[in-house]
Amino acid sequence: MLVGYSSSSGSSGSDEESEAGALTDNSKRRHDVDHGGSSVSKKLKAEEPTSETRLPVPRCLLDMFPEEGDPQTDGSSLHGGRLRSFKHERGNWATCVYFPYHPHEEFSELLEELLEAVAARDVVLTPQTEFHLSLSQTVVLRHHWIQPFTQSLRPRLVHCRRFVCSAGTLRVYCNAEKTRTFLGMEVSTGQAQLLEVVKAVDQTMAEFRLETFYKEPSFHVSLAWCVGDFTKQLKDSLQELQSLADDHEDGPFLLRVDCRELRCKAGNKTFGLPLGP
């Protein structure tokens, strides 16, 4: 009976049931996809124990599997004060698809200048630790869906040819929940090719019943971010910031992204997904 609790971690045949108790809407639907219909979901539901049959989980067992709300696993101090955009559940992996951008010296110098200029206007931005160009929204995958997900994506990308895209226009972005603001550089060349790649990624997203990319994508590389909605303050500084990027000794700064291998990051695992030749 213990496997019926969302706080329990079942094994072998019990795994399906214990996970079903903690499924998100997405993953509920993904169960249907994998097993070829809704009958499995219904069956799982029918087999869930009722509240009358449930026994309390012993404290010592609960302590072995700290859940959301436990400061050790969900403290926002662990992720730089950022707020989670979705509920954390064990076995759910935040997943996104992107091209990495490897900064060079000129970029790092410009970024420093930009952050100083923003700080003078009382907005403190934190530089990204890794730079990327997103080709998907962040979605939630169950652990056992990660491999099928990358396997679905891989052959679709072979039809997309390698290319280089460039970005040079500063733009302000905010996440859907308005809890984080980003200063990014928007892509100016290579959109058509990026749209082709998004089309391939979206096909896999649709196959797994996950959210597809923005209907009106603004491809960009985020440079820095802060907690809260500082869209207005940053937009007010954009002209000054853009002139820092444009008035460079060697002409306007242009960030170049070599789009030859996509990355799929699921939790702490990263997979390389090469484009065609």
Ligand code: AMP
């Ligand atoms: P990223 O640097 O890819 O993590 O994106 C930073 C933020 O930009 C994300 O939270 C996105 O939700 C947000 N964003 C807002 N509007 C758009 C858009 N049209 N295209 C891409 N990203 C967007």
